[in-house]
Amino acid sequence: MTFLFKVLGFDPKQMKLRTEIIAGATTFLTMSYILAVNPAILASTGMDKGALFTATALASAIATFLLAFMAKLPFAQAPSMGLNAFFAYTLCQAMGYTWQHSLAIMLIEGFAFILITFLNVREMILSSIPYNLRFAISAGIGMFIAFIGLKNAGIIVAKEATFVGLGAFTPTCIIGVIAILLSGVLMANNIKGSLFWSIIITTIIGIPMGVTKFSDGWLPLAMPQDISPIFCKFNFAGLLSLKTLLVVFSLLLVNIFDTLGTLMGLADKTGIMLQDGSIPRVKEAMMSDAIGTTVGAALGSSTISTYVESASGVAEGGKSGVTSFTVGLLFVLALFLSPIFMIIPSAATSGALVMVGVLMLDSVKKINLQDISESFPAFITMITMVLCYSIADGVCLGILAYVIIKICTKKWKDINLTLCILSILFILYFINN
Numbered sequence: 348m349t350f351l352f353k354v355l356g357f358d359p360k361q362m363k364l365r366t367e368i369i370a371g372a373t374t375f376l377t378m379s380y381i382l383a384v385n386p387a388i389l390a391s392t393g394m395d396k397g398a399l400f401t402a403t404a405l406a407s408a409i410a411t412f413l414l415a416f417m418a419k420l421p422f423a424q425a426p427s428m429g430l431n432a433f434f435a436y437t438l439c440q441a442m443g444y445t446w447q448h449s450l451a452i453m454l455i456e457g458f459a460f461i462l463i464t465f466l467n468v469r470e471m472i473l474s475s476i477p478y479n480l481r482f483a484i485s486a487g488i489g490m491f492i493a494f495i496g497l498k499n500a501g502i503i504v505a506k507e508a509t510f511v512g513l514g515a516f517t518p519t520c521i522i523g524v525i526a527i528l529l530s531g532v533l534m535a536n537n538i539k540g541s542l543f544w545s546i547i548i549t550t551i552i553g554i555p556m557g558v559t560k561f562s563d564g565w566l567p568l569a570m571p572q573d574i575s576p577i578f579c580k581f582n583f584a585g586l587l588s589l590k591t592l593l594v595v596f597s598l599l600l601v602n603i604f605d606t607l608g609t610l611m612g613l614a615d616k617t618g619i620m621l622q623d624g625s626i627p628r629v630k631e632a633m634m635s636d637a638i639g640t641t642v643g644a645a646l647g648s649s650t651i652s653t654y655v656e657s658a659s660g661v662a663e664g665g666k667s668g669v670t671s672f673t674v675g676l677l678f679v680l681a682l683f684l685s686p687i688f689m690i691i692p693s694a695a696t697s698g699a700l701v702m703v704g705v706l707m708l709d710s711v712k713k714i715n716l717q718d719i720s721e722s723f724p725a726f727i728t729m730i731t732m733v734l735c736y737s738i739a740d741g742v743c744l745g746i747l748a749y750v751i752i753k754i755c756t757k758k759w760k761d762i763n764l765t766l767c768i769l770s771i772l773f774i775l776y777f778i779n780n
């Protein structure tokens with residue numbers, strides 16, 4: 348056990364191995380949709396879909412192992428859902444880069460992220476984020492992740508007149524509602540592994556309802572698919588331009604603030620955030636994210652992020668690197684058991700995502716709601732994170748609102764130089780995008 352403590356931070360006096368493994372399995376199940384969704388999105392650029400499945404599983408496994416061993420935190424990593432869409436629809440379709448150019452851009456961004464983390468710029472940013480905004484980020488992430496769950500189940504859908512509204516009562520929606528109620532009831536009864544069981548049970552209920560689908564000749568085992576069509580296929584030709592520099596800057600900003608925001612929210616939920624708001628081994632966590640992005644680009648994947656879905660494993664009691672190691676192992680296993688993971692409908696994971704939202708709302712009570720100059724930027728952080736469908740946008744707009752209201756109320760001692768520099772960068776970022 349001292350070995351497990353040394354390599355993965357597992358302390359048998361405070362943790363249980365079974366709890367850590369169930370937590371890892373829960374996180375994996377809530378984020379396993381990425382194995383199907385990432386190849387589908389990136390394949391629209393002309394990349395090979397089978398190779399993309401292997402790249403997604405391998406990049407997620409390697410990045411999550413890095414996080415387990417380097418940071419010993421119970422969080423998992425995989426290709427960011429925001430940035431894979433940016434890769435396919437903005438870089439390749441709208442801006443005309445080839446996917447080989449885009450992979451080269453991801454690699455450059457990964458190296459820049461490593462350099463920034465190495466130079467401790469990230470620590471400066473982290474310590475400059477005001478206390479109340481940290482809790483707002485945590486609560487905002489909770490609502491954001493619950494929104495993803497409701498959307499995945501088709502319970503909340505796009506509406507022309509009102510943007511969003513209640514969806515139709517389809518079998519997928521029914522599975523989503525069952526998953527949410529089951530997760531809530533099991534958790535309220537303190538059942539261990541409630542989120543994990545809710546995913547398994549609703550996946551089974553989905554079979555007779557036609558929501559859990561099996562392809563013709565379905566077999567539980569499959570050999571990993573060949574990665575060579577996309578492996579190390581970079582093209583750097585013609586990338587030396589202002590346009591590419593702005594793209595790398597935007598990617599870096601989104602990646603840093605997504606990761607910082609996610610780490611803060613998850614650390615608060617895990618109960619490891621220190622009195623002064625700092626997070627143990629955050630540098631190692633950021634570094635594993637940065638190395639993960641670089642390795643991921645070499646494998647043929649878009650930018651890697653620390654996944655907000657890790658909160659579901661934390662809710663199951665995951666506290667150490669054993670949780671993340673389990674997730675990494677399951678991603679390796681997924682290379683061979685892809686048919687099993689592919690049948691879990693995303694509606695079955697919506698219960699876990701909504702319950703994580705419920706748990707993360709706890710942070711709201713730590714926000715100072717009496718002082719408008721504190722509650723206003725906190726509110727902007729939370730609401731924009733959900734409505735922009737982006738953790739990074741929520742963090743950036745929250746900081747901007749904070750700096751503006753503090754300047755306009757002449758509360759000079761509440762702002763610092765880093766916040767002012769960040770605000771100028773955010774304005775440039777929003778203008779550029």
Ligand SMILES: Nc1nc2[nH]cnc2c(=O)[nH]1
Nearest residue numbers: 427428429609652654655
């Ligand atoms: N933090 C975070 N979690 C995610 N889960 C799915 N996509 C993302 C992402 O882009 N960022």
